[in-house]
Amino acid sequence: MMRVAAVGDIHMGPDSQGLLRPAFETLPDCADLLLLAGDLTRHGTPEEARVVAQEVRDLPVPVVAVLGNHDHHDEQPEKVTAILQDAGVTVLEGEGTVVECGGRRLGIAGTKGFGGGFVGRSAGEFGEPVMKEFVRTTRRSADSLRGALEALGRQGCDARVALTHFSPVADTLAGEPPEIHPFLGSYLLAEAIDTAGADLAVHGHAHLGTEHGMTAGGVRVRNVAQPVIRRAFNVYRLSAD
Amino acid sequence: MNDPTTHGASAPAGSEPAAGNVDYRIAHLRDRLAAEELGELGVRAEVRAGAVAVTGTVPSAQCRETLLRIVHEELAGLTVHSDIVVAETTRPDHAEEL
Numbered sequence: 001m002m003r004v005a006a007v008g009d010i011h012m013g014p015d016s017q018g019l020l021r022p023a024f025e026t027l028p029d030c031a032d033l034l035l036l037a038g039d040l041t042r043h044g045t046p047e048e049a050r051v052v053a054q055e056v057r058d059l060p061v062p063v064v065a066v067l068g069n070h071d072h073h074d075e076q077p078e079k080v081t082a083i084l085q086d087a088g089v090t091v092l093e094g095e096g097t098v099v100e101c102g103g104r105r106l107g108i109a110g111t112k113g114f115g116g117g118f119v120g121r122s123a124g125e126f127g128e129p130v131m132k133e134f135v136r137t138t139r140r141s142a143d144s145l146r147g148a149l150e151a152l153g154r155q156g157c158d159a160r161v162a163l164t165h166f167s168p169v170a171d172t173l174a175g176e177p178p179e180i181h182p183f184l185g186s187y188l189l190a191e192a193i194d195t196a197g198a199d200l201a202v203h204g205h206a207h208l209g210t211e212h213g214m215t216a217g218g219v220r221v222r223n224v225a226q227p228v229i230r231r232a233f234n235v236y237r238l239s240a241d
Numbered sequence: 242m243n244d245p246t247t248h249g250a251s252a253p254a255g256s257e258p259a260a261g262n263v264d265y266r267i268a269h270l271r272d273r274l275a276a277e278e279l280g281e282l283g284v285r286a287e288v289r290a291g292a293v294a295v296t297g298t299v300p301s302a303q304c305r306e307t308l309l310r311i312v313h314e315e316l317a318g319l320t321v322h323s324d325i326v327v328a329e330t331t332r333p334d335h336a337e338e339l
Contacts, residue, residue, distance in 0.1 A: 003336065010328075011280070015303040023332040030336060042280035042300075070280055200339060207283035207298060220339060227283065227298035230329045235336035 002101040002159055003030060005061070007233040008037025008204020009225040011070065012051045021055050023232030028060045031235050032101035036089070037204035037224050038068025038112060038165025041080065049080040053087035062099050064090045066110040068165035068205060092163065094144025096152045106159050106238070107152030109196075111145045113166030113189050113203070114138040117182030138166075142188035149196035159238045162193045162201040162219075171213025172223035173206045190215040199238055263288055263319065270315040277311065279304055284325065286312070292320035300328050 005027055010020060027034055034056070041048035049071075056063045071080050081091045090097050092110025099106045116123045116138045125135040145162060152160050167173055167185030176184060184206050193201050194217030201215065204225040211228055213221035224234055267286045274281040281304070284297035295312050299305050305325050312321060 009283075011300040013278075013300070013304075015301045019301065019330050023330055026332050030332070042278075070282075073280065208285065226300075226328045229333075231333045232330045234333055237336045237338050239339070 002104055002106045002238045003032045004035060004106070004161060004200065004202075004236045004238060005031035005033065005233045006035040006037060006163075006202045006222070006224040006236065007226055007229065007231075008068070008165065008202075009039040009207060009227065010036070010052070011039055011042050011226075012055065013042050013048050014051060017051050017054060019055075020232050024056060024059055027233075031061060031233075033062045033064060033099045033106070034059065034233065035108065035161070035163050035202055035224075036063065036065035037163060037202055038066045039070040039204055039225075040065065040068065040084075041071050044071040044074040044076060044080055046076065046079050046083060049083040053083050053089070056084075056089060057087040059088075062090065063088065064092060064097060064099065064108050064110065064163065066092050066112050066163050066165055068112060072112075092148075094141065094148060096148035098152065098155060098157060104158040105156065106161065107149075107155065107157030108161045108163050109145055109148035109152055109198075110163040111141045111148070113141050113145070113164040113168070114186060115166060115183045116186035116188060118170045118185070118187045121181065122187060123182055138186045138188050142186065142192040145189060146192035146196045149193065149198055153197060159199040160197065161238075162189075162198045164189055164201070164203045165205050167203045167206055167209070167221070167223065168193055168201055169213045169215055169221050172203070172211065172221055173209045175208040175210055176206050184209075190217075190219075190221075193217070193219050200236060263293070266316060266319070267293060270312060273311060273315060274308065279307055279311075281308060284308065289322075292322050295321060295323040295325065298326050298328050302327050
């Protein structure tokens with residue numbers, strides 16, 4: 001059994017220091033690792049990133065993260081990444097990592113993802129350059145997710161998790177206005193997950209959404225945005241059988 | 242950003258008519274919540290039965306206080322019903338078996 005704790009959208013700022021640490025310190029009792037599904041800060045400033053870093057530094061379980069759109073707002077995602085890495089966080093963007101969980105190997109493939117919408121109601125790679133670049137951004141992210149999941153498969157992982165900030169499915173957006181779904185996720189992420197295979201997909205971003213969903217290929221999806229799960233984190237127990 | 246005093250119910254005659262439109266005032270509120278110190282995109286503001294309902298979850302008590310101050314500045318003169326909760330930070334009491 002592999003125990004995966006996850007939360008996204010913690011949106012930390014200077015007034016947040018210490019809010020989540022007491023709960024995080026209990027992680028070894030219930031989880032083998034902690035996934036952070038992006039939007040860890042409010043504006044993506046180094047100051048806010050240092051609050052996050054302090055909150056997770058030296059936790060007794062591995063911490064694996066992707067960044068979210070808020071973490072890009074200050075246009076210093078490399079600096080945010082470096083600050084988190086310095087605190088021991090593995091920050092994924094189009095790549096994977098393997099975590100040992102009680103003798104089993106859990107692979108996590110991560111990317112921020114991007115928008116575009118869902119089948120039948122999605123943006124197309126057509127028209128103005130900015131529109132094409134919008135869709136291509138999502139396509140590149142999805143391609144990198146597929147590649148990372150496939151690489152984890154070749155490494156013989158016992159289970160694989162896809163970690164994104166944007167949603168791969170519309171299911172977990174239920175509660176959000178449908179008009180903004182194209183800004184909340186893309187089916188390209190789900191197609192990548194279904195093509196490469198995964199045991200669980202975890203995302204954030206949709207504060208008004210719902211926790212449970214599934215890709216067309218049957219992969220379970222969980223929206224772990226903190227306003228949705230209403231806890232410091234949730235725990236999912238994956239059977240490796 | 243917008244000066245909230247130009248959007249009040251008592252805006253002087255001759256000011257831009259659209260500035261008093263509730264829809265645009267809500268849009269400007271959302272712009273300001275995103276642009277200023279909160280960086281807040283997850284709060285909903287919508288007209289319900291002649292009042293503005295502002296709902297959502299924010300990361301801290303201080304964020305809630307700041308948000309409500311900005312809401313009342315931007316929507317001065319309008320009836321506002323707010324239901325803003327602070328994100329819960331307790332650990333879960335059970336795991337989901339997958």
